[in-house]
Amino acid sequence: MSTVTRAYLDQRLAAANRCSKEAAMAGAKAAAVASVAAAVPTLASVRMLPWARAHLNPTGQALIISTVAGMAYFIVADKTILSMARKHSFEDAPDHLKNTSFN
Numbered sequence: 001m002s003t004v005t006r007a008y009l010d011q012r013l014a015a016a017n018r019c020s021k022e023a024a025m026a027g028a029k030a031a032a033v034a035s036v037a038a039a040v041p042t043l044a045s046v047r048m049l050p051w052a053r054a055h056l057n058p059t060g061q062a063l064i065i066s067t068v069a070g071m072a073y074f075i076v077a078d079k080t081i082l083s084m085a086r087k088h089s090f091e092d093a094p095d096h097l098k099n100t101s102f103n
Helices: 006-048 050-055 058-089
Strands: none
Touching: 006 050, 006 058
């Protein structure tokens, strides 16, 4: 059984910090794009459709747009963290586990 050194823990913590910053940036970019993608049809439908004009007040419109932005942020950030963790977990794996191709 091997002992864990302070340098090893610092290296893993630095990798986790890079991963979280990268995931936050990717999530923010996705949220910005999703906000615009949700805002355009929401605001257009309020102007064009009688039902939407009658039932979607500004608070409802903001709720729709912010919900889409929040979902996009968390989905993309989560996928980024998981993919980076998967990539880094195979670096320390034994050689017989690294070859995952099914040729």
